[in-house]
Amino acid sequence: xxxxxKYVLYDILRSKIIIAYTLFLLVVSFSLFNLExxxxxxxxxxxxxxxxxxxxxxxxxxxIHYYNSYEFIELMLAQPMSRQKIILSEYAGVAFSLxxxxxxxxxxxxxxxxxxxxxxxxxLTGFLLTLVFTSLAFLASVKARDKARGIGIALLLxxxxxxxxxxxxxxxxxxxxxxxxxxxxxxxxALNPIDLxxxxxxxxxxxxxxxxxxxxxxxxxxxxITGILFTTGIxxxxxxxxxxxxxxxxxxxxx
Amino acid sequence: xxICITIFFIxxxxxxxxxxxxxxxxxxxSSVKKAIEDAADGDTxxxxxxTYKEGSITISKSISVIAAGNVVLDGEQKFEILTLTGYNxxxxxxxxxxxxxxxxxxxxxxxxxxxxxxxxxxxxITDAYFAIHISNSIHITIRNNTINGTPxxxxxxxxxxxxxxxxxxLIENNKVFGQRDGIYFEFVTFSLIRNNISETNIRYGLHFxxxxxxxxxxxxxxxxxxxxxxxxxxxxxxxxxxxxxxWGASAYGLLLKDITxxxxxxxxxxxxxxxxxxxxxxxxxxQRNIFKxxxxxxxxxxxxxxxxxxxxxxxxxxxDVGTNGTMVLNRFDHNxxxxxxxxxxxxxxxxxxxxxxVSLYSLIVEQNPFMLMLYRSFTTQMLDKAEKAIPGLTPExxxxxxxxxxxxxx
Numbered sequence: 001x002x003x004x005x006k007y008v009l010y011d012i013l014r015s016k017i018i019i020a021y022t023l024f025l026l027v028v029s030f031s032l033f034n035l036e037x038x039x040x041x042x043x044x045x046x047x048x049x050x051x052x053x054x055x056x057x058x059x060x061x062x063x064i065h066y067y068n069s070y071e072f073i074e075l076m077l078a079q080p081m082s083r084q085k086i087i088l089s090e091y092a093g094v095a096f097s098l099x100x101x102x103x104x105x106x107x108x109x110x111x112x113x114x115x116x117x118x119x120x121x122x123x124l125t126g127f128l129l130t131l132v133f134t135s136l137a138f139l140a141s142v143k144a145r146d147k148a149r150g151i152g153i154a155l156l157l158x159x160x161x162x163x164x165x166x167x168x169x170x171x172x173x174x175x176x177x178x179x180x181x182x183x184x185x186x187x188x189x190a191l192n193p194i195d196l197x198x199x200x201x202x203x204x205x206x207x208x209x210x211x212x213x214x215x216x217x218x219x220x221x222x223x224x225i226t227g228i229l230f231t232t233g234i235x236x237x238x239x240x241x242x243x244x245x246x247x248x249x250x251x252x253x254x255x
Numbered sequence: 256x257x258i259c260i261t262i263f264f265i266x267x268x269x270x271x272x273x274x275x276x277x278x279x280x281x282x283x284x285s286s287v288k289k290a291i292e293d294a295a296d297g298d299t300x301x302x303x304x305x306t307y308k309e310g311s312i313t314i315s316k317s318i319s320v321i322a323a324g325n326v327v328l329d330g331e332q333k334f335e336i337l338t339l340t341g342y343n344x345x346x347x348x349x350x351x352x353x354x355x356x357x358x359x360x361x362x363x364x365x366x367x368x369x370x371x372x373x374x375x376x377x378x379x380i381t382d383a384y385f386a387i388h389i390s391n392s393i394h395i396t397i398r399n400n401t402i403n404g405t406p407x408x409x410x411x412x413x414x415x416x417x418x419x420x421x422x423x424x425l426i427e428n429n430k431v432f433g434q435r436d437g438i439y440f441e442f443v444t445f446s447l448i449r450n451n452i453s454e455t456n457i458r459y460g461l462h463f464x465x466x467x468x469x470x471x472x473x474x475x476x477x478x479x480x481x482x483x484x485x486x487x488x489x490x491x492x493x494x495x496x497x498x499x500x501x502w503g504a505s506a507y508g509l510l511l512k513d514i515t516x517x518x519x520x521x522x523x524x525x526x527x528x529x530x531x532x533x534x535x536x537x538x539x540x541x542q543r544n545i546f547k548x549x550x551x552x553x554x555x556x557x558x559x560x561x562x563x564x565x566x567x568x569x570x571x572x573x574x575d576v577g578t579n580g581t582m583v584l585n586r587f588d589h590n591x592x593x594x595x596x597x598x599x600x601x602x603x604x605x606x607x608x609x610x611x612x613v614s615l616y617s618l619i620v621e622q623n624p625f626m627l628m629l630y631r632s633f634t635t636q637m638l639d640k641a642e643k644a645i646p647g648l649t650p651e652x653x654x655x656x657x658x659x660x661x662x663x664x665x
Binding site: 038040044047048162170174177182185188189195 | 571619622623625626628629630631632633634635636
């Protein structure tokens with residue numbers, strides 16, 4: 001399985017897209033840290049990139065990679081290997097390359113310029129978001145046979161998590177504003193990995209704004225070690241469940 | 256003529272040189288209470304170091320009570336230690352511990368009633384219910400005292416320096432920790448509060464009610480339960496104070512309620528949930544303050560009018576201004592806003608397009624606090640941008656028409 005992952009990794013490196021992605025992240029992070037006089041402002045801009053660009057790249061790259069290596073997968077299926085191993089090693093190769101691109105591209109500047117709790121939270125959530133959106137990409141591509149359709153579903157998923165979901169949350173919060181919503185907001189946060197990442201990082205940054213009504217609860221919840229465990233746990237669930245569904249679909253699929 | 260001069264000198268002698276009564280533990284004169292009973296107007300009671308447990312002591316003569324060294328008056332958790340009434344009284348350097356608690360009376364370590372020209376200085380008060388309680392007095396000076404409370408519930412903890420119906424008081428260089436309100440003013444006029452430190456009190460650092468014509472300068476209010484409240488007062492000067500780290504659901508750096516004709520200048524508001532909260536406030540001059548790293552720098556309720564905000568620095572606040580209405584009767588000009596994105600073509604140091612400090616999202620949060628969940632999300636940022644381009648919902652008149660391009664050196 002490790003051998004297969006290695007082949008996948010070589011293949012990804014040969015296409016140079018991942019190298020371009022690393023360089024892009026590196027240039028953007030360095031220039032942000034150098035442009036802004038105040039490092040927390042730079043982290044803030046970086047947050048936008050992590051919450052928007054990183055999921056988009058992960059999900060699109062994952063889907064395209066799956067369809068491009070479809071022939072390779074077919075070849076592997078002819079070998080005496082279980083289907084589960086094949087799809088998992090594909091996933092491991094893609095997730096590893098994307099995660100290392102992120103950890104090099106954003107991790108090095110963050111360690112150099114903003115080595116503190118906020119920076120670490122940024123790296124942790126970025127890493128987890130990469131895993132989550134790669135597995136969503138695999139789910140989308142396993143479920144759709146057609147490449148165009150697969151990429152379409154992937155983009156739609158990204159669009160949903162990055163934009164539509166927040167709109168729906170607004171709708172819910174406005175319509176039910178007369179009810180006690182404390183627990184509901186927590187639940188709503190957990191149902192979107194991007195929101196969860198944002199709230200988690202923000203509680204490390206703008207504590208004062210969040211100390212309003214909602215935040216007493218949020219602070220209690222996310223502020224301490226249980227918060228870190230909760231965030232990590234839910235994000236891992238977000239990575240594992242779509243991946244498990246993808247593996248199940250792949251096993252039953254008529255290829 | 257000679258008789259006149261003699262009488263004059265005798266008179267001078269009795270005023271200027273009162274006797275000194277020395278109290279020391281173990282000596283023939285070991286009771287503070289008795290020494291004070293024996294003293295006549297103009298005398299000095301000098302207390303030698305030691306711990307004295309004498310219940311409640313009352314001073315009603317014009318005498319000075321001075322500690323020579325570490326003098327401790329112990330209230331044994333049941334007495335009001337010192338009660339002062341009269342005029343020309345000085346108390347210096349005594350350490351008061353364990354004064355009593357009473358749910359019926361406001362027991363205090365030092366209680367001052369119907370007094371004038373009275374000075375309390377260099378005293379230390381530890382674990383009191385009320386520390387210094389002053390009522391119906393004039394020309395009171397409270398100076399260089401340190402008050403350390405152990406906060407319990409709001410009902411079980413009294414105020415640090417409590418003034419009720421006083422005039423011309425001077426409160427300076429005191430340190431108050433862990434009481435209910437650090438300094439409390441009710442019906443107090445023409446008084447000055449300066450260079451005090453009020454920290455970790457469970458309610459307000461400074462609490463002002465119905466007190467006109469007072470000033471407070473260069474005080475530090477930090478990490479109090481709800482910050483500082485100034486209510487129902489007129490003509491108050493607030494200058495050079497620091498309001499810091501007042502965090503919590505209903506904590507404000509400075510809470511203004513029904514205040515008129517007052518000045519807020521050269522203050523620093525840092526890391527508060529709300530820097531200044533204004534309610535029913537009018538004709539205020541708010542200038543040259545620093546608002547830094549607050550949740551909301553200003554929250555202005557629609558009930559405020561005719562307030563002037565100018566030459567302030569707004570730096571790194573999550574929201575600059577929050578408001579709950581669309582009527583705008585206040586003026587903003589020549590402030591520095593770090594979020595301003597305009598330009599200055601003619602290089603006069605003033606931005607050419609107005610700055611709107613109220614964002615759509617801050618309006619939404621004002622209506623529905625749970626929306627904070629979406630803080631800094633892509634959706635709300637887009638909403639804000641759209642609103643900036645075509646203002647429709649935010650109060651259009653709430654704008655700084657002449658925002659300054661560079662921050663003020665304050």
